Amino acid sequence: MTTRTGQCMCGAVRFSTEELAEHFAICHCKTCQRWAGTSFKGVSAPTATLEIEGREHIAVFKSSGFAERAHCRSCGSTLWYRLTAGPYVGKTSLAVGLLDHTDGLTVAHEYFSDRTDSTHTLTGEHKQFTAADVLAMAAAFEDDA
Ligand SMILES: [Zn+2]
Numbered sequence: 001m002t003t004r005t006g007q008c009m010c011g012a013v014r015f016s017t018e019e020l021a022e023h024f025a026i027c028h029c030k031t032c033q034r035w036a037g038t039s040f041k042g043v044s045a046p047t048a049t050l051e052i053e054g055r056e057h058i059a060v061f062k063s064s065g066f067a068e069r070a071h072c073r074s075c076g077s078t079l080w081y082r083l084t085a086g087p088y089v090g091k092t093s094l095a096v097g098l099l100d101h102t103d104g105l106t107v108a109h110e111y112f113s114d115r116t117d118s119t120h121t122l123t124g125e126h127k128q129f130t131a132a133d134v135l136a137m138a139a140a141f142e143d144d145a
């Protein structure tokens with residue numbers, strides 16, 4: 001098992017996990033863009049495997065009826081996204097940019113692929129979900145809640 005480590009910009013919040021996924025997702029929705037300053041790249045780990053230091057520096061914002069987002073109170077770094085309803089509860093999607101090393105990680109999914117801003121386009125083979133696809137999935141989560 002590889003231990004993956006990361007931290008926020010100021011270092012007040014640090015984390016490690018041995019169960020980080022090898023694939024990440026990128027989301028272009030407007031909420032992610034406003035939160036992260038750009039499209040959000042997230043890589044998943046089971047929340048229970050996360051060792052977190054500096055919890056007192058973490059602020060959590062409930063961004064919808066089915067998700068919450070965390071940032072560092074000291075430096076503002078985007079930390080993670082967590083679903084609070086639906087089949088992915090128990091996973092944490094950590095911001096890829098926090099990782100000390102990203103060797104071997106590849107993009108697997110692109111969400112809101114039809115809402116990309118005009119500054120970049122991802123190339124390569126990966127699954128793309130449009131806004132309509134994602135909203136249909138989210139509606140299913142809310143039914144479960
Ligand atoms: Zn910080």
Ligand SMILES: [Zn+2]
Pocket residue numbers: 027028029030031032033040
């Ligand atoms: Zn998003």
